[in-house]
Amino acid sequence: MSRTVTLVLVDAAGRPLGALPPYDVPEPWWQQVGAIVDEAHRRYGVEVAVLRLLTADRPEPPGGHLTYLAEATAPPALPLAPVSVDLTPHPLRAPWAEPGGPAGSLAWATAELDRLGRTVIAVAQHRTWNLSAIWRLDGDRGSAWLKQVPSFFRHEAAVLRWLTTAAPDTTPTLLAADDTGRILLDHIPGEDRYAADEAERAAVAAEHHAVQLRAAGDTAELVAAGVPDLRGPALARWIRDRLAPHDAAVAADLLAGLDDRLDQVRDCGLPDTLVHGDLHPGNVRGDGTRRVVIDWGDAFVGHPAFDILRLTETLDPGVAARLLDAWSARWRADVPGSDPERAVKLLGPVAHLRMAAVYAMFLAGIEPSEHAYHVLDVPACLERAAAAA
Incomplete structure (x- = not known):
C-alpha cells in the first residue's frame, strides 16, 4: 500500500503559492513525511517542510489520497496549480x-x-x-x-x-x-522492534519490571515533576471526564462499576509506579547489543499491569499467557502476598477503556482537520473494553 499526496505550498510568511502535481510515495502511514519531502525535491527540485494534513479521501489511515500543507524554502521554478485552501488560524494548531x-x-x-x-x-x-x-x-x-x-x-x-x-x-x-x-x-543505533518475537518481548517485560520496581519508590517525585497521576480513583475520574463528549453506551456497565473494580485492584497489593502507557514493541529500539524503551509521552503514575497488558494484547493467547505468568511471578516474588494475576484480570477491560480515553484526549487537543487520525479509535476501544468485560 502507498499514498498519493498533493502538497499545497506556502512561503515562510504563510502566503499561499499553489499546489504541486499529485505524486505517490511508498509509505502508507499519514504521519510519515520523509518520502514526501524527498520526492518533492527529486521530482520538482523543491525544498519543503511538511506542516500538517489538510484533507484525506478516507476516514482513517493508512493509504489514500492526502493533501498536506508544506512550507517551501524558496519559490519553486515550475508553475503551481491554483488551489483554494483555508489557512485560518486555529487555537489547537501545533506550533x-x-x-x-x-x-x-x-x-x-x-x-x-x-x-x-x-x-x-x-x-x-x-x-x-x-x-x-x-x-x-x-x-x-x-x-x-x-x-x-x-x-x-x-x-x-x-x-x-x-x-x-x-x-x-x-x-x-x-x-x-x-x-x-x-x-x-x-541517536540510538538499531531499529524499532515491531517484529519482536516472544523471547524478545519476555526480555523487554523483565527489563521494564526492574524500572517499575525502582520507580515505585519515586512516585511522589514523578508526580511533582508533572507526570500525570492516574492512581486509583483519579484514573476513574480521568477516564469519565475524557469520554464524557463521546457515546460510551457500549461500555456503560464497565464505566458504572469502574470505581468498585479499581478498589478490587488496589486490594491485590501491587504498588503504583511509572507506567509507559504504550509499551508495544514498536516503542522499543535495539541493535542486538542495547535495547531501550522510547516515546514516553503516554506515561503516567499508576498500576504496573497496564504495560504488560499492552505488550501482550495482540499475541496468540498461549504466548500472552506465558508472558503474563512470568510478569505475575516477578511481582509475587518482589511483593509477597500480592495477587498480580487477579489484578491483570480486573484491569484487562480497563486497559481498553483507558485507551479510548487517551484517544478522546487527543481529539480534544487537536484541530478538526487532523481528527481522522484518531476519531475511529474511540469507539473501537470502547467495543474492545465492553467485550473484555
Whole structure:
C-alpha cells in the first residue's frame, strides 16, 4: 500500500503559492513525511517542510489520497496549480504546523547541539502530525533527534530526566529540553522492534519490571515533576471526564462499576509506579547489543499491569499467557502476598477503556482537520473494553 499526496505550498510568511502535481510515495502511514519531502525535491527540485494534513479521501489511515500543507524554502521554478485552501488560524494548531514553526525548532536544536560542541551538517524531516514532529540532525559527532510534542505530552522530558538518573541504560540520552515540548535526543543505533518475537518481548517485560520496581519508590517525585497521576480513583475520574463528549453506551456497565473494580485492584497489593502507557514493541529500539524503551509521552503514575497488558494484547493467547505468568511471578516474588494475576484480570477491560480515553484526549487537543487520525479509535476501544468485560 502507498499514498498519493498533493502538497499545497506556502512561503515562510504563510502566503499561499499553489499546489504541486499529485505524486505517490511508498509509505502508507499519514504521519510519515520523509518520502514526501524527498520526492518533492527529486521530482520538482523543491525544498519543503511538511506542516500538517489538510484533507484525506478516507476516514482513517493508512493509504489514500492526502493533501498536506508544506512550507517551501524558496519559490519553486515550475508553475503551481491554483488551489483554494483555508489557512485560518486555529487555537489547537501545533506550533510546528505553522509556517516558520519547523525553522524555529530546528534553530533551537542546532543551537543546543552547538552548545554541546556538535556541529549540524544536515537535517531531515521524518514525521509530522498532531502528536509530534520529528527531525534527524546529522553532524560531525553523530546524529541527534529533535522531537516536539503537544502540551498533553510535555511530561515526557520529566520522565526522561528521571530515567537518566534511575535507569540510564534503558532510555534514550536526553541532550536538551525546553518548556514548549521540544526535546533533543542522542541517536540510538538499531531499529524499532515491531517484529519482536516472544523471547524478545519476555526480555523487554523483565527489563521494564526492574524500572517499575525502582520507580515505585519515586512516585511522589514523578508526580511533582508533572507526570500525570492516574492512581486509583483519579484514573476513574480521568477516564469519565475524557469520554464524557463521546457515546460510551457500549461500555456503560464497565464505566458504572469502574470505581468498585479499581478498589478490587488496589486490594491485590501491587504498588503504583511509572507506567509507559504504550509499551508495544514498536516503542522499543535495539541493535542486538542495547535495547531501550522510547516515546514516553503516554506515561503516567499508576498500576504496573497496564504495560504488560499492552505488550501482550495482540499475541496468540498461549504466548500472552506465558508472558503474563512470568510478569505475575516477578511481582509475587518482589511483593509477597500480592495477587498480580487477579489484578491483570480486573484491569484487562480497563486497559481498553483507558485507551479510548487517551484517544478522546487527543481529539480534544487537536484541530478538526487532523481528527481522522484518531476519531475511529474511540469507539473501537470502547467495543474492545465492553467485550473484555
